[in-house]
Amino acid sequence: MECSAGGHFPGQRLSGPQELLEGQVLHKRSCGNKLLFLELGAAQQPKNSMQLPASAQSREAIFSFEVYGTEVREVRKQVSVGDTVSCKGTWRSCGRILDVFSYSMLCRWADVGGGETFAAPDARKADEMGHGLANTKMPQSSNDCTIGGVPQPPPVPDSTARRRALCKFWMSNGICRRTQCNCYHPEGDDLKAARVRWRQEQLQRAASNAQPDDPHPKQEKKGHAARAAVFAEWLCEVFGDDILRGGVVDIAGGRGELAFELSVKRNIPCIVLDPRCPGADRPAPWNDWHVSRQQRAWLKSQFGLRSYSECQAHVLACPLRQCQVPVETAIEKARISMKKSSEASPEWEDLCSFRVVVGLHPDQATGGVIELAKELGRPFAVVPCCTFADEFPERHLEQRPVRTYADLIEWLQVTAGPATRKDFLRFFGKNLVLFSR
Numbered sequence: 238m239e240c241s242a243g244g245h246f247p248g249q250r251l252s253g254p255q256e257l258l259e260g261q262v263l264h265k266r267s268c269g270n271k272l273l274f275l276e277l278g279a280a281q282q283p284k285n286s287m288q289l290p291a292s293a294q295s296r297e298a299i300f301s302f303e304v305y306g307t308e309v310r311e312v313r314k315q316v317s318v319g320d321t322v323s324c325k326g327t328w329r330s331c332g333r334i335l336d337v338f339s340y341s342m343l344c345r346w347a348d349v350g351g352g353e354t355f356a357a358p359d360a361r362k363a364d365e366m367g368h369g370l371a372n373t374k375m376p377q378s379s380n381d382c383t384i385g386g387v388p389q390p391p392p393v394p395d396s397t398a399r400r401r402a403l404c405k406f407w408m409s410n411g412i413c414r415r416t417q418c419n420c421y422h423p424e425g426d427d428l429k430a431a432r433v434r435w436r437q438e439q440l441q442r443a444a445s446n447a448q449p450d451d452p453h454p455k456q457e458k459k460g461h462a463a464r465a466a467v468f469a470e471w472l473c474e475v476f477g478d479d480i481l482r483g484g485v486v487d488i489a490g491g492r493g494e495l496a497f498e499l500s501v502k503r504n505i506p507c508i509v510l511d512p513r514c515p516g517a518d519r520p521a522p523w524n525d526w527h528v529s530r531q532q533r534a535w536l537k538s539q540f541g542l543r544s545y546s547e548c549q550a551h552v553l554a555c556p557l558r559q560c561q562v563p564v565e566t567a568i569e570k571a572r573i574s575m576k577k578s579s580e581a582s583p584e585w586e587d588l589c590s591f592r593v594v595v596g597l598h599p600d601q602a603t604g605g606v607i608e609l610a611k612e613l614g615r616p617f618a619v620v621p622c623c624t625f626a627d628e629f630p631e632r633h634l635e636q637r638p639v640r641t642y643a644d645l646i647e648w649l650q651v652t653a654g655p656a657t658r659k660d661f662l663r664f665f666g667k668n669l670v671l672f673s674r
């Protein structure tokens with residue numbers, strides 16, 4: 238089936254003839270909802286079947302709002318790495334980038350991959366070995382090439398390598414699978430120095446992303462890893478020990494980092510509700526706690542605990558429980574328990590007596606924090622992060638859908654009611670907290 242999003246706007250760069258580019262999606266990147274980049278190469282087979290020889294170079298298909306004619310989130314959702322697609326569009330003058338008007342799915346990796354995860358060939362190695370990866374008939378290239386309006390630098394000789402931007406994949410994971418990455422991939426001592434520079438740049442970027450009304454100067458902010466500790470401290474300041482000792486429900490608590498800060502460090506009863514929790518669908522102790530390096534160091538410094546199992550036993554003895562449920566189930570259980578219905582179970586009734594509902598970057602459960610707090614008639618504190626606009630199309634502010642982070646904050650405030658307050662936590666990243674007393 239050919240998918241076309243409604244054509245293009247007048248005045249866009251549509252001068253060339255329409256041509257086809259077919260290939261397997263080796264990599265996929267997007268930039269908001271208006272740009273999607275697919276790197277296409279020759280189709281590979283799953284490991285057990287015969288490998289197709291790699292031939293020419295890989296090419297890039299760009300779905301841009303201006304040319305494709307609509308936002309590209311649907312394409313982003315429909316197309317996965319490993320799928321083979323056919324794109325129709327016009328080539329840019331560099332001959333490597335196709336502006337796409339429409340596309341069709343030729344073959345899904347999910348159908349032919351035999352259950353294997355698709356792994357794109359390591360392009361840097363392939364280049365070194367003298368074969369590229371693509372399979373398309375191409376016009377002969379010229380020089381100018383831009384991606385999403387951003388000029389791409391031509392390949393830079395090694396002597397100028399240090400001036401190139403650092404490759405973010407290389408810096409984060411030590412691997413770069415892009416076929417034509419012009420970024421710098423330092424090694425050895427250069428890599429060590431580059432890592433320091435990279436971290437500084439990341440901190441600067443995080444600082445410059447701070448919200449305009451965030452009062453905390455960057456010198457006072459902690460890194461991402463300390464966010465649970467910062468939030469726990471803030472909860473103690475704002476709600477006070479007496480209330481917190483009545484129990485905290487931590488929605489979407491993940492590995493329980495906030496729960497550790499509250500229960501293990503401060504002896505505050507805490508229950509984590511998250512589909513990632515290890516237990517069953519009833520509140521239960523947290524067996525086999527995964528002790529992080531920092532937690533282990535803390536337990537050693539405070540209690541002289543040396544072995545991993547001693548640390549786990551200590552955590553097990555703390556007032557910390559978990560339950561493997563999404564917040565939606567918890568809301569349902571709370572509703573039943575609050576009605577004192579005969580279906581109510583003692584574990585959930587106990588949870589209903591907890592005093593505060595919290596959520597730190599709770600992803601899709603962000604709205605659920607407020608809903609559960611309302612159901613229980615308790616105060617809440619939530620630190621929202623992502624919007625998940627496509628998963629909650631029913632969320633609206635007057636006539637417009639909730640799409641951005643700012644929309645989400647406004648929508649949560651409206652949903653929670655006029656007594657909702659706002660503060661900022663002292664860490665980099667999404668640090669706005671909405672709460673009620």
Ligand SMILES: C[S@@+](CC[C@H](N)C(=O)[O-])C[C@H]1O[C@@H](n2cnc3c(N)ncnc32)[C@H](O)[C@@H]1O
Pocket residue numbers: 488489490491492494510511512513562563564565596597598599600601602605
């Ligand atoms: C970004 S992580 C944050 C984890 C933790 N709060 C932290 O700050 O480290 C988001 C968590 O939300 C959980 N989550 C997603 N949807 C959820 C839902 N409907 N109900 C409960 N938890 C959910 C995920 O399992 C994941 O652990």
